[in-house]
Amino acid sequence: PPVSRRRSLRGTLASLAGGLVARHELFARSETDTASWILFSDSHIAADRTLVSRGVNVSDHLERCVREVLATRSNAAGVIVSGDCAFLNGQKSDYDTFGSLVKPLREAGLPMHLMMGNHDDRDRFREVMAAGAAPSPVEHRVVELVESPHANWFLLDSLDKVNNTPGKLGEDQLRWLEKSLDAHAGKPAIVVVHHNVVPTTGKAAPQNAASVTGVIAAVSKPPKAALLDSTELLDTVR
Numbered sequence: 001p002p003v004s005r006r007r008s009l010r011g012t013l014a015s016l017a018g019g020l021v022a023r024h025e026l027f028a029r030s031e032t033d034t035a036s037w038i039l040f041s042d043s044h045i046a047a048d049r050t051l052v053s054r055g056v057n058v059s060d061h062l063e064r065c066v067r068e069v070l071a072t073r074s075n076a077a078g079v080i081v082s083g084d085c086a087f088l089n090g091q092k093s094d095y096d097t098f099g100s101l102v103k104p105l106r107e108a109g110l111p112m113h114l115m116m117g118n119h120d121d122r123d124r125f126r127e128v129m130a131a132g133a134a135p136s137p138v139e140h141r142v143v144e145l146v147e148s149p150h151a152n153w154f155l156l157d158s159l160d161k162v163n164n165t166p167g168k169l170g171e172d173q174l175r176w177l178e179k180s181l182d183a184h185a186g187k188p189a190i191v192v193v194h195h196n197v198v199p200t201t202g203k204a205a206p207q208n209a210a211s212v213t214g215v216i217a218a219v220s221k222p223p224k225a226a227l228l229d230s231t232e233l234l235d236t237v238r
Contacts, residue, residue: 001132003106031075034149038069038079038110041194044119045086045101047093058087062101074108077148080155083117083194085129089163090121095128116142116159117194118167137180138173145180151188154180158195158227167195168228178236191237195227199234 040062049059069076079102086094106112114129116122122142136143141157154177158167169177181189199218216234227233 001106002109002111003103032077033073033075034077036073036076037148037153038073038076039082040065040079041082042084042117043081043098044084044088045094045098046088047091047097049097051087053087059097059101062098066102066104069110070104070108074110076110078111078113078146079105080113080153080192081115082155082192083115083158084119085114085117085125086120088119090119090124092124092128095125099129113144113146113153113155114142115144115155115192115194116157118159118161118165119163120159121162122157122159138176141170141173143173143176145184147184147187151190152184154189154191156191156193158193160228165224166222166226166228167193169193169233170229174229174232174236177233181237191233193227193233196223196225197230197233198222198226199231 043062044053044058045062046053046058049057051058069079081102085098088094102112114125116125122140125142130142134144136157137145138157142159143157144153144155146153146155156169156173156177158169160166160168177191197216199216200222201218201220218231222228222230
């Protein structure tokens with residue numbers, strides 16, 4: 001939760017079922033632009049702010065993004081970070097640095113919704129970052145349903161093994177998604193997942209799998225960075 005509301009929200013969040021943030025809390029700022037959201041992904045923040053990876057200082061990049069949001073979109077409804085918050089294997093010190101870098105957004109009143117990628121570690125993430133957050137509706141996963149006036153966000157957890165490239169949702173999470181989509185059919189649904197969604201023909205991919213997204217065609221062998229149960233996800237969404 002935003003720093004300014006963290007203390008008052010802690011009791012409220014603990015009592016909310018299904019990992020939801022009540023709409024009156026989420027959009028409490030009167031000037032909030034409920035149609036505007038910020039998406040970050042793959043920040044890969046290390047404990048060392050001076051670390052350079054693939055030719056860039058990753059902390060500098062995130063700091064620049066934070067400044068841009070505060071300068072141009074400080075009234076956004078919220079910020080979603082779609083996985084790989086941490087640099088390589090989700091060390092506590094990585095999350096400490098990540099938290100300090102995004103603190104200006106939280107101090108500005110922006111709710112943040114953090115997701116898991118294959119370079120995150122759930123236990124360390126929860127220990128450092130999840131104080132005051134709502135419980136996940138799927139056990140052993142960091143999953144969230146965020147309701148907004150225009151659409152509902154379904155934030156999934158595709159972390160399978162820490163620092164191992166492929167991702168997986170699992171049956172429990174897919175069942176939760178199916179039930180939640182049915183229960184919230186009155187608005188558009190935006191499903192966010194860290195890994196690439198690539199259906200495979202070897203798993204009896206539906207003939208019209210490509211029509212689900214308009215661009216995804218089934219392949220015989222998924223790429224290394226793919227979601228292993230992509231076909232099952234598309235079946236669930238369809």
